[in-house]
Amino acid sequence: MxxxxxxxxxxxxxxxxxxxxxxxxxxxxxxxxxxxxxxICRGEHVLLTAxxxxxxxxxxxxxxxxxxxxxxxxxxxxxxxxxxxxxxLNADIQKNLLQPLDEIxxxxxxxxxxxxxxxxxxxxxxTPSGERRRMIGNPxxxxxxxxxxxxxxxxxxxxxxxxxxxxxxxxxEIHMVVSTKRGVxxxxxxxRLVPLAGEFQRIAVSATVRPMERVAAYVxx
Numbered sequence: 001m002x003x004x005x006x007x008x009x010x011x012x013x014x015x016x017x018x019x020x021x022x023x024x025x026x027x028x029x030x031x032x033x034x035x036x037x038x039x040i041c042r043g044e045h046v047l048l049t050a051x052x053x054x055x056x057x058x059x060x061x062x063x064x065x066x067x068x069x070x071x072x073x074x075x076x077x078x079x080x081x082x083x084x085x086x087x088x089l090n091a092d093i094q095k096n097l098l099q100p101l102d103e104i105x106x107x108x109x110x111x112x113x114x115x116x117x118x119x120x121x122x123x124x125x126x127t128p129s130g131e132r133r134r135m136i137g138n139p140x141x142x143x144x145x146x147x148x149x150x151x152x153x154x155x156x157x158x159x160x161x162x163x164x165x166x167x168x169x170x171x172x173e174i175h176m177v178v179s180t181k182r183g184v185x186x187x188x189x190x191x192r193l194v195p196l197a198g199e200f201q202r203i204a205v206s207a208t209v210r211p212m213e214r215v216a217a218y219v220x221x
Contacts, residue, residue: 010037014062015070021107022062025100030055037063045202047174047216049209057096057172060203061142064168068118068141069104075116077165080142081193083150084172085182090122090144093172097142118142124149136161147177147186154192166197171219174204178215187219 010029011019022029029037032050039046040063048056064080067073084090097120108115121140123132125148135143136158143162145153153159169190177183190202204219 010034013037013041014066017107017111017113018062018066018069018104021100021104025103026055026058030059032056033059040201040203043201045216045220047204047206047209047212047219049206049212052207056205056207057093058100060170060172060205061097064142065101065104065118067167069108069115071114071116073141073165073167075118075141076139078139078141078143078162079165079167080170081150081163081166081168082142082144082170082172083147083186083190084144085147085176085186086173087124087126087146090124090146094120094122094144120144123153147182147189150189151185154189154196160196163193164197166193166200168201168203169193171202171204173206174215174219175206175209178209 010033011022014022030050032048032054036046036048036059040059048059050056061080061082064073068075068079073079082090082093084093101118101120105115119140120142121135122144123135124146127135127149139162153162171186171190177186193200202219204215206215209215
């Protein structure tokens, strides 16, 4: 398989066509991407903290996207769980993922490479019941939700049926909940996932968190 980009680049572990997309459409990895991707690719738990506009969202998602599109994680199962305390942010995250996914798919098709269909869906208190039922029958590869909806999913048999294949949990805006009751409910829900899905990677994302050591320990469970 032909590799592009310099050796020891933070993009080196990624599929060559995902590297190509990144280099052509995004450019050079930011500092947070250079520091984080080697650890994320090794499966380590990671706390990402960097200013707005530094590419934290793509940093958190790209390796999981790579695993699915490269065929390492089968489609038709929910592998990535993104949890944010802000429902409005969830809709933005979905939109912000769909564009790069479409661009990456175009690169794969241009090169004649098979590209699995990767779906991103949101589930919250506003999700219509019919859509929830369809989601259970046909799980998205990436599920975007809130702490409250995650607890509800874990409290029902149909909800739990979505979650046994989770490989990565992304906890966004972690600074908003870490010292609150919602934060307790969130991290206990994440810990309740472990007996269901086995151990998975935890990636927490925030613009600012202090003290980092305590927040990192909270994320680790």
